[in-house]
Structures are given as structure tokens and as C-alpha cells.
Amino acid sequence: MTEQTKDYFGDNLTSAERAERKRKREEQQALNNKRLGLLVFQISWIMAFMALVMVNWQLRFSYTSWPPPGVEAMGIWLPTLASGLLLAAVVLARRSRKSVQADATGPFINMWTVAVALIGVFVGIMAVEWFRVQTGTQYSAVFRLMTGFHSLHAIAVGAYMVNILRNARHARAVDSGALEDDGTAVRYNSDNVWAVESASKMLDFVFIAWLLFYVVLYWWRG
Amino acid sequence: MATITAPLGSGETQGKRLRVSDLLTWTIDHKIIGLQYLVTTFIFFIVGGALAMIIRAELMTPNVDFLPSGQAYNTILTLHGSAMLFLFMIPVWAGFGNYLVPLMLGAKDMAFPWLNAFAFWLIPPAGVLFLMSYFVGAPEAGWTAYPPLSVEYSPDGQTIWILGLHILGISSILGAINFIVTIKNMRPEGMGYFQMPLFVWAMLATSIIVVMATPFLAGALTLLLLDRVAGTAFFDPAAGGDVLLWQNIFWFYSHPAVYIMILPGFGVLSEVLSIHSRKPVFGYRLIALSSMAIAIIGFTVWAHHMFTSLTPSLRIPFMITSMIIAVPTGIKIFSWIGTIWGGKIRFTAANTFAIGLLSLFVIGGISGVMLGSVPVDIHMHDTYFVVAHFHFVLFGGAVFAVYAGIYHWFPKMTGKMLDERLGHVHFWLTYVGFFGTFFPMHWAGARGMPRRVAEYAPEFQTVNMIVSFSAFLLGISTLFFLWNVFQSLASGERATANPWRALTLEWATTSPPPSHNFDHDPIPFEDPYGYGTEESVVYLDAIEQRFDKPQGSGSPFSKGDALPEPAGD
Amino acid sequence: MNFSSAAQRGKTIVAVVIVTVLLFIGGAAISMITPWLMGEQASTQAQQIDGLMRMMMFIGGMVFLLVQGLIIWAVIFYRRREGDNEDGPNIHGNYTLEFVWTLIPTILVFILTIASYAVFVQTRAPQDNELVVHASAQRYAFAFEYEDEATGEVVNDTVLRTYVGRPVRLEMSATDVIHAFWIPAMRVKQDMLPGRDTYLRFTPTEPGIYPVVCTELCGGGHGGMRAEIYVYPDEDSYAEWLNTVVDCKLNPPEDPVARGQARLASGEGGYGCAGCHMLDSLGWVGQVGPSLNNIADTAVSRAAAAGNASAEEYIYESIRNSQAYVVPGYAAGIMPNWDEEQMSNEYVADATAYLLTQGQNIDAPEGPACPVPAFADVLAQYEAEDQEVAAG
């Protein structure tokens, strides 16, 4: 066995080196943690949607056909339009995030506004579908369950995005001198991108969950 | 031994002694949160155990006499099962995980400290909801809450039960996300996945199961809630619903959930057996990977709980997967035997419980494989044979692991040693009481005694008497443990930083650790179980030098004295 | 584990052989307790499943002995000796060993799966000439319906009757919650699901009375939800019962009291009165609802308390619409309501007529309405003949 010089406790570093090492590590870690945390949450929560797909699937066995005999299938066009709108919102939100990273506040706010509006229309279409479905069987029950559950998520993410929009507009007004600066303005820029990034990622999630439901609810007959 | 210059620092910060008031405050210190989890869940364990005592008192005679009615019995039974599983067994591992994972990774805290505290504080209200449901007409459909019984035929308590469980599910998901992120992102430099302590591996596998499975519970509970309060009829066949729908979704969660309850216990076992037998874990990689295999296969077996209700042709695939899961579990069992084989086994209370676990779990595992066989399960389903099976794996497995874990980490958590002699009394009473309680149940079940009954055929009276008296012994054994804990907290011997001379990082700081865990970023030893090498001795001596010698009042510490004398013969 | 020298290897092989032999003997010994564990065997299914169980006990027993043996060995021989502060050897694994203990359990569970599958197919195989019986469950009683092949008449009973050697196919349904139908002595079980029809097959092999048990939690009375299966020794004795009952059914007694008695005693319609009520004269032992012993008398006072109804009206309404009068101390709605399609007015009237004879000073009908031979006598006769055969 040779001389042991292993520095088990980091004693051989100077205190400045140690502090620097720590700070860097922690900063990077915080962001990585948030990103991974959101991803894990999304993987987890998509399983709740999968559970409802399983419900939908099993309820089909109670009937000889799906939709059940005598029940009108839901039209395809309106939900397809809704899917398109949601996809547009997703793309806009992603591009907004790029703009924020490039400190381009103007394009960010414009695109973000449109995205929020698109989500609003999407939820509106869902409301129409919710009331349009022919009730009386499990077809409508599970239809309402799934679209309702999904819309709750769309609304929650929409609300979060509205909040971001309000902050961003407030900050713009302050910066342009239209409003007095009381120190509460929240600015989204390349240093503060997490809120926008997470909203955009959650919108991705809402879209993927919707695609799953869209196929199951509208395309999968039998 | 070679001459060695061990890195010596001056006095380290010592964690301050914990007070009861610390446990009652909102804090984001993962160690205090861990203790909050442990204390809370242990209280629920006592509650669940007290309910079990009522069950056993009722079952001393074939008629309903101790309790007013069969219904009253069902409520007790439901609360016993729900409390034990959801308020004790699942969150208790979050407690150990919270305390230990950051320490084992040499980190300051979990990845999301605030979320961590939030996840914990969901548990007491959920527990209170569970227990309060008793007063609005307690749930009486068992912990599995099969509809239609849990819908039209159950009182309002069932709704409260659903809400409580919903909250617990959310708590458990949040906790698991936190573990996954912590383990993935916060490992120290030089610790790859295959240098992680096996407890961390186990928490990782468990957390993956939690995040993938628990949303199914949320889905199932939502449907049940809607059927109860919103007029839907997902489970009502008269309206096109399906009674098996619940069973499918529920077990899709609940079978993986039984591995949520045992895998961290397996992690504890790997730590304890290796450290107290002074030998590296045998087949580290296979143990780590078999946890993952169990986690994955565990998602494919759920319908083995439905062998008597499922369409017959669908039963076979689930039988096959249920059988296969014996293989990765067997790998673990044999690897642990390989670990203690040829070692220097020290019969500390922790190790005694760990070895006891080995011998008991294997019985529960074998009865599990028997149940996994469709024809046998058709006879055994919903009998006391099943009750015997799951208490063997849950009590003989998971609870023994909890005890082993507590005896092992108590010095780290509190800075006090537990009394080893009392620990052995606790062990033997528990072991004997356990056997007397749950072993005869196999016979009763196979012979024709169904489970969840308050009245039974008189021919089973004798066996139930034996079971009940053993159960009371088991209850009493718990008192020795509680006494041990209180006595140690009041006047126990001070614990050193590393009383068991373990190589994992949680021991490379004071007992209890300071609030920031480590004064300097610790560097893990190359191999978390590298016992029997000179480097490990150097490392261990360095820890000892650093944390115990400098404070050096009283006895200079040598490695032999650190370990309690072997007990028994 | 050190395979370095030939001598070592030889020793290891000898040890493995000895251990294997011991395990075989031990596993065989453990498998011998199977009959004691499983209890009496009364169907071909029971024989097949017990055979499988014996195999499981053999393999499980070997695994058990191996693991416990290794643990005990380790605990005895690898204890830390006093004063020994060294660590154990730094061994991290052994590929051969790890491979072996992955492979052997894989083979074992493979064998068990194949065997289980074979038995599963065997026990459920359709048979020629099955006796079809309908079983229904309701909180907290089972009811059975037989169709007489000769007349097409449907008869009811609260007991499941079959005979030795005739394969039975039970077609099952439940009306309220999930129940499960288990005959421990036959090793068969099947859930009875509302909204889904299920079935069960078995072939009785031994005459006798065996318990039938509900094994799915169905409420407060789940523990008391039991029934019996009578296995007649041969087709003749079974046919004698069936013919008698069919005869009674085809020529119902004129007297509504006798009719009521017959209908209640047979559990007609699967209403499950016996599961909830106690009534000594019909052998009911239910605990869920009030006792119906002396109901004719209690009905008088309850009817008076409830207003000016007659006892007859009170009982009639209690059955027709259970919410009409609710006995103090019981929640309304425990006793189910059957509409006129499910339960005819005649049924209610007959039942009422019989219940009105259940009082202190009223002459209840003597003996059963339908003179079915008592099963105990059938069994006794069979046993006597059996002994004669053995003696002669």
C-alpha cells in the first residue's frame, strides 16, 4: 500500500475555490432539477390520461358496438379544427420561448397573446362538444369524463399563461414609461426564462394528452 | 497497515439535538421532514396495529360478539388495511428516503425542498380524514373498495376515504418526483449509478413505480367519486357500466404498489446485511438491476388479484408474469445470503431483524408463487391463505425492514444509541409472535376459512385462538421497541459519527448531521461496500479521526469498541 | 467460493450433491402434508388441484429448506467471534453462482407454470352430459334453480344438490354486489358479478354435505353468507328428490299457507329471505334483519303502533314494499324492494299467509309442505349399503 493522499473531504482546496465550485454546481443544478422535475411529472401525469383510455376501452365491452347502438358518433371536423388550433398554440408558445431567450419582448408578447387566445377557442370548442354529445349511455359519460378532464388541464395551463402575459405586459408598460415603476414588474428575458419555458412545456403536454384522447374519442370506433 | 496521512480537519459542526417542537413546524430541512414522516407514520402504524388487536379480539370466537355487528367489523378491517398500507407502509419509506438519500449522495438537501415539505404536510390531514370517516359512517368495503359495494351500499365515510386517498396519492407522486430528480442530478462527482448505495437504487426503482402507477389510482378514485356523488354510473352494470373496471384500474396501481412497499425495504436490507456482516454486497449489479426488473415486471401482473373474476382465458398471461417475478426476487435473496456467507456476522439488533426478514420473506414469496398459479389461487383466493401471504411479505418483509432500518440509522438520526439488549428482546418476541399469528393462517385458509369475516365455522375456533393470542404477543413486543426508543432519547449512550463503521456517505458527518449536512463536500469512497480492504479501513479511520477524536472527551475511540458485543450465542 | 484446485472442486461437487439429495428428501417430506393442509377432497377438480399443490409444496419446500438452511448455516458458522475486529473477505460476486441462481428458479417457475396451465385446462374442460344449475347470489344468501329435464319445470332451492359422478355446470349471477361462490371441498371458486354471467364446473366424487362459502366482501353479513351442497350418492336418490319437488310444483297445495311454506322454504326467486331473517320453522339463521319467529304476533303490535293496519296488511306491505313499515332499530332500505315483475303478488300473498301462522297460539302446518326425503336419511342409507357391500 502506498502513501494515501486522497482528499476525501476537499480539504486541499482553498476556501475561495471551494465556494466557487459550490456556487456553480448549485446554480446549474437548480435549473437542471426543475427541467427534469417537470419532465418526470409529465411522464407521470400522462399515465392518468392513460388510465382514462383504459376506462374508455373497457367500457366498450358493455356494448355490441361503439358508439353504442342508437348513439350518434361525434363529428370529426370540429375536434380536428380544435387539434389544429392547439397545435398552433404549441408552436407559437415554443417560438415565444425562443424570443424570450433572445430578449425579444415584443414578438414574445404578440405570439403569446395569440397562443392564449387559441387555447381559449380550444376550450370553447370543447365546451360545445361537451354539451353536444348524445347522453344516456356510457359513451357520453366517458366522453364527458375525458374531455372534461382534459379541458381542466387546458384551462389551468391557459390561466398560467394569462398570468405570464399580464406580467409581461405590465413590465412592458413600466419600461415604456406608461406606468410608474413600483418595483413589482416581472421581466421575462434570457435571464428569466423558466416561467415561459415551463408554460410552453406544459402546453406541449396538454397537446400530447389531447392527441391521445382525440384518437381514442373520435377515431377509434368498433 | 501502511503508514497513512489521513486528511484531518478541525472540529466539525455538530447537529443540534432535536426537540419535539421541531417536528411540529414547517421546515424544508430534509432530515427533519424525514423524521416527521417517520414519527407520523409510526403513529399510524400503532393505530393500525391497535385496530388489528380489535380484529383479533373479535375473531377469538366464531360469532360476532366483541363488536356489535359484522358491519362494525368491516369498518375496523377497512381502516386497518388502509391505514397500514397508505398511512404507514408507503410513506414510511418516503421518511427513510428523505432522511437518507441526500446524505448518501453527499448533498445538502433534496432537489425540491419546498415541495418535499408540502408532500409531507399532505399526509396528516389525509390521515385525519381517514380516521374521521369513522364518524360519518365508516367505509366498510375493505381497502380494495370494490364497487358496487363501495358505491350505493356504503355510507358517506367512503367518500371521505376517497378524498383522503387522493391526497395521499398526490403526496406520494410529489415525493417520488423529488427522489428521481435528486438521484439523477445530485450525485456527487465520482459517484456513477453503479457506485450508489443500494438503498438509493431501491428508492429510484420505487419512485419510478410511484410516478408511473399512482396516476392510475387517481383515475380510479376519480371514477369512484363521480359514481358516488355526481350520478355517473361507470361501475353500475344496469346503466352499461362494468364492475370489473374498477378492479382492473385499481390493481394496475395496487400490485405495483406492493413493490412500492417492499423495494425500499430490500434496499435497507442490502445496507444492513453488508455493513453488519463486514462484507461487500454480493452481486451488487444484479441486486440493483433486479429492483428495476421487479419494477417493470410488476406492471404486468395486476390481474392475478382477479383470477376468480377475470374472463378465464385472460388469466393465463398474468399467471406467467406472476411466476416470472420470483426470479429477480430470488436473485436478491440468494445474493443477500452470499453477502453474509463467509462474513463476520455481528448480531446487532439491526442485523438480527435483517436476517429474520430473509427467513420470513421467503415464506411469503413462496406462498405468493403458489397464489400466482391459477388453479391454486382459485381455491385460495380471498381466504386466510392470502391474509397469511401478505402479512408474511408486508410484516415479515417490509415491517422487519423498517425495524432493521430504525436500529441501523437511529444513531445517525438522533445521536443516541438504542439499547441492543432490549432490541434483541424485541426481535425474539416479534419473531415468535409473528410466526404464531400468521403461520397458522395458511392452514385456516386452505381448509375453508374466508377472509373479511366476523363470524366463521366453529371448526376454526382453535386455530383462531392461537392466532389471536400470538397477535397480542406481537402487540406487546411493540411496546418493548417503544420503550427502547423513549429510554434512548432520554438517557441513551451518545452515538459517534459512524458507530457501525459503514462506508456510505451518511456516516461521514456528525450524528446527527448539521442542518447543511456536510461542512465540506464529501468525497465518497470508491466502492460503497468495499469492506475488507485496507483503503476502506483508512477511510473509516479518517472519518473517526475527524468526527470523534477531536471532540475527544472520554474514551478514545477504536474501531472494536464502536461495535456492540455480539449478542446471543 | 474458490474453484482453484481440483481437490476444492471435488469437495464442492460432493457438497452440492449431498445438499441436493437432502433437499429432495426434505421437499418430499414437506409435500406429504398437502392432504392435511387442504382437507377433504370431494371432486375430480380437488384431486387435480391437490396434485398440483403437492408439487408446489415439493418445490416450494425445497426452496424454503435451502434458504433457511443456508441462513442457519451462515448464522452459526460465520458469526463474528469475540475479539475479532477484522472485516470479512472483499468478495464482490461470482458469475457462475449468480448465473446458477438465476437459472434454477427460472426453470422451476417454468415447470410450475406449465403444470398449472395443464391443471387449469383440465379442471375447466367441458364435460358431456353436464347438469346445469343456476346459482344466484344476493346479500346474504345463495339460491339455486334447477330445470327438470323431463318436464321442463323450474324448481328452486336454497341448497345446491348434485350427485356423485355427474359433472355440474353452475351458471351464476348476482343482483346487488359482487359475491363469490366457493366450495372448499371441491376447490372451485368463481366470483358472481352483477351484470356479467359467469360459470363454474366441477364433478363431485364423494357423497356428503359440504359448506358453500361466500368469499367476496359483500357487506356486514358476508361472514354469514353460507349455504350447503348436498352430494347424493347416485342418480336415483337425486332423481327422487327432484321428482318429489317437481311434483309439488306441478300440483301446488290448495292451501295458501302450505303454498307459502313451500315457496319460502325453497328460496324461490332468489330473494334471499333466509340470508337476512331468522325463522326456526324453516331453519333460517339470518342476522341482518329482525327475526321472523313469532312474526304473526309482533306484526299485530307493530301494525297497531304504525296506525290501524291489520297484521296481514303489515306483513304483506313489509314484503311488497319494504319501506312501507320500517322496524325500529333498522335502517330503511336494507331489505331490498322487488317490483311486481321480480316478485309476483301471489308470491307475496302466499308468503304472508305462511308468516301469519308463525305465532304463539297459532297452529303452524306440521312438517314440510313437500315431503322431500331428508338428505341425512339418504346418506345414512348409502353408508349402510356401503358397509353391507364391504361386509359381504
Ligand code: HEA
Ligand atoms: C410487500 C408486499 C407484497 C409482495 C412483495 C408480494 C409478492 C408477491 N405476491 Fe402478493 N400480495 C400482497 C402483497 C405483496 N405480495 C398483498 C397486500 C396482497 C393482497 C391484496 C388483497 O387482496 O387485499 C397480495 C396478494 C397476492 C395475490 C392474489 C391472491 C388472491 O387474492 O387470490 C397473488 C397471486 O398471484 C400474489 C402473488 C405474489 C407473488 C408471485 C409475489 C412475488 O413477488 C414473490 C416473489 C418472491 C419469492 C418467490 C421468494 C424468493 C425467491 C426465491 C428464493 C427463488 C426461488 C423461488 C421459487 C422458484 C418459488 N399476491
Ligand code: HEA
Ligand atoms: C403493512 C401492513 C400491515 C401490517 C403491519 C399488519 C399488521 C397486522 N395485521 Fe393486518 N392487514 C393488512 C395489512 C397489515 N396488517 C391489510 C392490507 C389487510 C387487508 C384489509 C382488507 O381486507 O381490506 C389486513 C388484514 C388483516 C386481517 C384479516 C382480517 C379479515 O380478513 O377479516 C387480520 C386478521 O388477523 C390482520 C391482523 C393483523 C395483525 C394481528 C397485525 C399485527 O402485526 C399488528 C401488530 C400490532 C401492533 C404493532 C400494535 C402496536 C401495539 C399496541 C397498540 C399496544 C399493544 C396493545 C395490545 C396488546 C392490546 N390483518
Ligand code: CUA
Ligand atoms: Cu356474499 Cu360475501
Ligand SMILES: [Cu+2]
Ligand atoms: Cu399482486
